[in-house]
Amino acid sequence: MLGAVSVGVLAFIAVMVVTVFANAWPSFSHNGFIKWFFPGGDVDEQLRAMQSGLPIPGHSGYYIRAWPLLWGTILTTGMAVLIGIVFSTLAAIFIVEFAPPALRRILDPVVRLLAGVPSVVYGLLGILVLAPWVENHLISQGRKSSVAYVVQLTGLNLSVATVILTVMITPIMVAIIVNALAAVPRSWTEGSAALGVNRWRTTWQISVRTARPAIIAAAVLATARALGEAIMLAMVSGGRAFAANPLDGITFLFEPVRPLAATIVGNAEGLSNPHLAATLYAMAAVLLVSATLLSFAGWAAKQPLKRYGINA
């Protein structure tokens, strides 16, 4: 009976993958499986056209080129993970090696609490506190007018989304890295210390180097988490399917984006419309595939640690 429940998990996954792909296929096949991922036109306009049923001039039927959404996902996730991994590694080293015992006892629940805060609360903070501040203090009028002909800059933008996403994924990474650092055999670091190497060098050269697979795994798993974050990003990322352009310099950071997951939430009412539904399921399929690949990549990245007998 226990086995039946366990096999039920596999059956569930099979049904999920098959149904999501079956429902996504019309959108991929209609637009061309490769072309679906290409840039081309304004995604918001394309989604609205599907909703209203009126074709976009020059295209028969419905039409979608999802690149701006994919680019938004890549930007928010990538930037958050890059910032987060540096910060998390340093914080994890601090927790394991340098923190005074009293502080370490506080940091454990702190990390857990940060991981437990619901994403909607982060979104609320972003939209009510961080976004107005960014809009009033960091975006000058000149910057706004410099890109006013393509996009309107507000406090809800790439930088705010990235900052909040970083805060959300940091505890996940810290926990994984702390586990690995704490599991580095004590004799190794003691050996290094006995040779007269100072604490920082010992940590950096022995512990961090040993735990490197865990750091990679942490980054990968955090990426999977960041990809799927929908509600918070729907609240703070600007809600406009705009492909932010790095060539715009600093302005780039203040351009709105909209990742895939946030797009699904934003258009959820359109699920009764067959064309829009197929497109949303296509986005879900992209998310499902990337998240699955990342989960397995995270598992694979940790494998080298087993060699040292570390079960992180």
Added chain:
Amino acid sequence: MAAQPEALGPSAPTRSLGGQESISSWPLVDRLGYVLCWAAGIGLCLVTGAIVLYMLFKGASYLRPYLFVESPTGVPNQSKAGGFLDPIVGTLIITAIGVAVAAPAGVAIAAWLSEYGRPAWLARAVESGVEMIAGTPSIVLAIFGLLIFSQVFFGFLSQTSAEGHVYGKSFIAAGFMMSLLAIPLIAASTREGLAQIPSHVREASYALGKTKATTLRRVLLPSVRPNIASGVALGMGRIIGDTAIVVILLGATLRTEGVGNVPVLSTLRGTGSTLTNYVYSNSPTGEGNAPEKAYAAAFVLLVLVLVLNLVVTRLTSARSGAQAWTR
């Protein structure tokens, strides 16, 4: 298990290498790294403190007793828009359904994986399956759930329109998909507990003539109860905090609206909202746009999460000293 920040353990082992060493003798680069580490650690505390304290302070200042006893009305005039009684009840119902499904399933999977796990390839597949579910974005689970529960076959679980179209949005549907968020956490926590029981405990039970199933039920599962409980608490935290599934699968109607006439069943088949959804729809993004109420509801949410965190901390510290045979 994927993305499990809770695995930090009861207390990270101390590994400072002699505190007498003076930092001033270190090369500049090393000192820089040391300072950056301190900055990161203190920064982590400060950011968490700022977020939690700000939300608690802000929320408490907007909290009014009437918010807990009045149903939301959806009237644009905020003084008449009511409170969040229905969302609180909705959160409780969803959590109850989710845990009721996830706890037995999670424990069963963990027990099978660690006690039976034959054939090995199947166990590996189930293991990675659970990991895959843990990594699946909840928004994907949500719209998949909508597909499943709007099949005519599941029509009895939600509202059906006059033309026979099944909406697929109900407490049961949302609660079931929510349970998938909790299953990996419960399974991981239970497995961890089962792995810590030494094999001589099992052998002692076999020696008394107990079957494998009886051993599991009477000896092993009772002794991992704290692990199961902390897994359930973690899972509840995930369920309470999730918004995407509620927005899509619960209908996100402000009030709890029943379907049919059977008292309890009608609510379970009906639509409603939860606290997370209430915060979302009262934020500037949603239709309500009443930041004071969003803050107040976020306060309640945060308090729930804080309490659950405390429970987990208590359980994990209790279990590290509890089992006599590990000594």
